[in-house]
Amino acid sequence: MSLTATTATKSALQVSAERHLWMNFSHLGHFADGRTLPIMVKGAGCYVWDEHGKKYLDSLSSLFCVNIGHGRPEVTQAGADQGRELEYYPTWDAAHPPAIKLAEKIASLAPGDLNRVFFTSGGSESVDSALKLARQYHKMTGNERKTKIVARSSAYHGTTMGALALTGIPAVREPFEPFTPGGCHVPNSDVYRLPEGVSPASLAEAFKERIEFEGPDTVAAVIVEPVQTAGGCYMPATENYFERIREICDEYNVLMISDEVICSWGRIGEWFGCQRFGYLPDMITTAKGLTSAYAPMGAVIIRDKICDPFLEGDNSFLHGFTFAGHPVSAAIALANIEVFEKEDLLGNVRRNESVLRGMLESLRDLELVGDVRGTGYFQAIELVADKATKARFAPEVEAQVLKFFSEDLLDRGLIVRVDDRAGVVLQFAPPLIAGPEQFAELEAILRPSIAEAAARFL
Known part of the structure; x- marks a missing residue:
């Protein structure tokens, strides 16, 4: 379901949550303008599903937490x-x-x-x-x-x-x-x-x-x-x-x-x-x-x-x-x-961290990708307005870029951390059971989203 669905299409759980649930670090007023709150109801492996049956790749382990994957x-x-x-x-x-x-x-x-x-x-x-x-x-x-x-x-x-x-x-x-x-x-x-x-x-x-x-x-x-x-x-x-x-x-x-x-x-x-x-x-x-x-x-x-x-x-x-x-x-x-x-999950991270990093490095050909950093299953991409100078977006543009990725990636079925504490950073911390299949899926979502953002904001 799109994040811009009208109030009339909101489920009973969404309406109840917006009325009674005070969420952590959330802009509660955002839901008064017609945006809907995702309601996650199921998890298995590297994925979660919302109440409408939509599947999401959880490339953040929900909040750097679910290291063994969902549904054990x-x-x-x-x-x-x-x-x-x-x-x-x-x-x-x-x-x-x-x-x-x-x-x-x-x-x-x-x-x-x-x-x-x-x-x-x-x-x-x-x-x-x-x-x-x-x-x-x-x-x-x-x-x-x-x-x-x-x-x-x-x-x-x-x-x-x-x-x-x-x-x-x-x-x-x-x-x-x-x-x-x-x-x-x-x-x-x-x-x-x-x-x-x-x-x-x-x-x-x-x-x-x-x-x-x-x-x-x-x-x-x-x-x-x-x-x-x-x-x-x-x-x-x-x-x-x-x-x-x-x-x-x-x-x-x-x-x-x-x-x-x-x-x-x-x-x-x-x-x-x-x-x-x-x-x-x-x-x-x-x-x-x-x-x-x-x-x-x-x-x-x-x-x-x-x-x-x-x-x-x-x-x-x-x-x-x-x-x-x-x-x-x-x-x-x-x-x-x-x-x-x-399951030797530490070994799985060491064996596959280069695959994750290599995939993220391959995105450097995109105009917005300024830096790729991290190690293990804890990686980030910093997005910039100018790769040559490393210039960040102007404040009014940065707010739009952050909003775009927060909504667009979720709409595409991807959970990431869109970090606004030092420019615009996309952060990844997949479950430690993840491997090349999930990283290929991650790239298939990231690449068109970043390319669209470049077309909009550069």
């Missing part, structure tokens, strides 16, 4: 079986087998001595938990002034007030300011648009400069994504980018947090993104692919040295969530990881 009955059955045994008990003053087994499993997959797992309900909660843990750890080890967190510009770290203070996207921050002081930013690793006189190597050194500017005795942690999401899959600026940041953190007794809410669980071909790029963080924040979104769950994975002060006397991390380590979610996560292992 063995995973949902694991949750149902656990619900019959023990539907809920908090991991506060007691524990239960699913949370224990899952923590042990995660620790066995995580690199180095990241052996402790603190469960949350999702990604923003994981980032908030890591932020609070970093601050309390430093206070307990005699560094009470270490409260600031260094993040990267345009990075997205979540929507809770603590995570939002770290997010480097002004438009997302401004409605909720002021924040508790503590978040500061350095340039991101967008080497496609390096300012004149700035070298890729200097982007890691920016962390050192910022820590020294703030005062090393005031900085608690640095937070980075292996591949930065906002702006469209910014890769490490140099081969030793993260290695150098790790060295800087060690030099100034600053903790390194790897925000892997998206980049863990096979998204870039390893269990954790830091493994792909060869660095050992002090904490990993994760969610999404942990359960492939078959249930809400997140976690912070923590090095032993961070936990050590909390093992002494009556010390306690005074923090937690009602649904942390929920037994049904934990059982689903264990079943999800079992699918990864049985």
